[in-house]
Amino acid sequence: MKKLLVVLQFVLIVLFVAGGVIAIPKIRINKEKAEEIEKMKETKVVLYEGPKTLRDATEEDLKNTAENNRDFSLLHCTDTKVFVNGQESYVYDTNVNHTRTWVSSYYPPQARTPVTYFDFEGVVTLTVTVPDIDIKTVKVSPLSYGIEADVDTDAHTVTFTVDKPDNYTVQFNDSPERALHIFAFPLETEEEKAVANDPATIYIGPGEWDMDNISLSSGQTLYIAGGAVVHGTINSSFCSNMTVCGHGILDGSKIEGWKGTTAYVPLKFDHCSGVTLKDIIVLNPNAWVVQQYDSKDGILDGLKIISSRPNGDGISMQSCQNYEVKNIFVRSWDDSLVVKNYDQSTDNLYFHDIQIWTDLAQSMEVGFETNKGKKPDSAITNVTFENITVLNNFHKPVISVHNADDALVKDIFFKNITVEHEEIGSGDCNLPFLIDIAVVQNSQWSSTAERGTIENVVLENVNFLSGSENVSRIKGFDPDHGIKNVTFKNVNILGTDVKSAEDGNIKVDEETVSGVTFE
């Protein structure tokens, strides 16, 4: 009996100690949760009412058809609702393009997709309701955040939290259609508010506005406030130190598509210096979106861009020097980020912390035109793409360095590139390569009789997470106009570490290429 009592006492000790130990992680989790809740309590959110003048989108508006067959206007979305900490955030319905084929009539069929935006600091709970979608799967990008959404299939609702102002995209059922783009700005700083309130600033407040165009003069600042929808374009030539900022929308839907003749580029700066473009949202451009031509010393920061019409390149850097392009979201129906020479040489462009969704053409393109201005000693040098997340790339190469003229293209870096999904080779793609580095002569792109070279291209920490299997290409024009020194360092394609050309299915033309290494 005594023995049994002793055993019982020891069992009790073990159980009590074990019970106490089990409680310790719970205490730690509670502490973390309490900290999170404190952070949540201190959360500040700024929501913006949409203009009362925007029409509600109807079923007819959501048909996938060319712009000449339906109202192309920016609309108020009715089939997707977004709640931020329980409060409804206005959702716009803008145009996107799922066509993966060039349409020579300039009238490709166009779809629509919902977009919402707000500012916050802290932690926000986002609830997305899509009554017309039977939710089977949900993907919240960037995947690097590891966001796991709670799905209520009966309520057609998805809920998740985010604690960092950034751009988030919600895709349903592995489809690009009706993907929701959420642009979560940080709260405006006191400095930014001061700029908005400065009497010298050209201020456009909440509401719907017809601006037509403004040509900014040196030193001018245009502020488009959150809640504003401004129809028009902004340009400047031969000026310095202009700023465009604010959390509002610059919209081109009232301008018909350019059809190869008249491009009304929303943000066009030629022969300028000290350009700052910050935060604004650009939707429905009639052609390409941001043009910096023969300009230097600029910053493009936090822009959110969605284009759907032909030649809708996102950010086109043409013969520029010393630019930082960062914190940007680009969804485009042509190259998302593109660097080319139309006049003088390009040098020192730094693209970083950017999200890309490329519906047509290429995500990060250097070329093809490297000396359209036929300048002596033309070059494109020191171009870096770093911390880039490609959400989708549906058509041509994700990474491309093309030299179709006689320039020297040298020191091009791609670092920390995550490709969440690609379907290269879709539609009429004539460049079915994941990565394409090539010196070419091309009737469409070449301006010079002579060919150039490409030197020192580095791909480091590049990861293709999902998509179709495709080859890559490294090919010069001839032995005198070739490619030398291409480094693949920690590159992974669909789960395979690329330690050789064979690993990566990379076709290297031995006659025109030298110095390809794998680490």
Add this chain to the structure above:
Amino acid sequence: MKKIVLVLVILSGIFCLASWGYAIKTAPESLGENYGDITVVETKDQTQSEVPPYFVVEEYEPIIPEGTNIAELSRFDANGYNDVYLPGKAKDGNTDGASYWEGAVDSYPNILTAIFPETVSAHAIKVLLCPKSIWGARKQAFSIEVSVDGENFTELVASEEYFFDPRTNNEVVVEFDDTSFTAIRLNFTSNTGATAAQVAEFEIYSND
């Protein structure tokens, strides 16, 4: 020994109870979805899209010099042009889009000449750029020169910097004493809006 074991039982029990008690006590209450400080920025009460105050332009009545524009009687020539912007585009009656002459890039002087088949007289010229606001305001410096033999030119109006502003139709009118010539030209030396001179229309006004 018995006492030690008993103390251990009691201590472990206290540890267990205390741990769970603290875990339960510190369990945070869920905030639900409605939390934080939310500000809603209200929109403007509008029934239709409006022009922002800064962009409201006072109505402007284009200047039409006295007489008739005789430019169409002449042949336009230039000492150079850029891309597709040929001299003839400066007298096609169209100021829109790509319908303008642009001189050879970075190679001033850029000279645009109207050559008449016979002697004419004029008292004013009007130089226009596309009036759309996308053609931002700029200054161009030019002199006006005339010739009676088509080869030797004399200065009629000395070089001056003229302001072209889309808010005032992007037009410049220069009047002078009635003068006879067989050719009249604009001799450009600068343009703050481009790398060469630009003229959408070059109109020449005569009372003949």
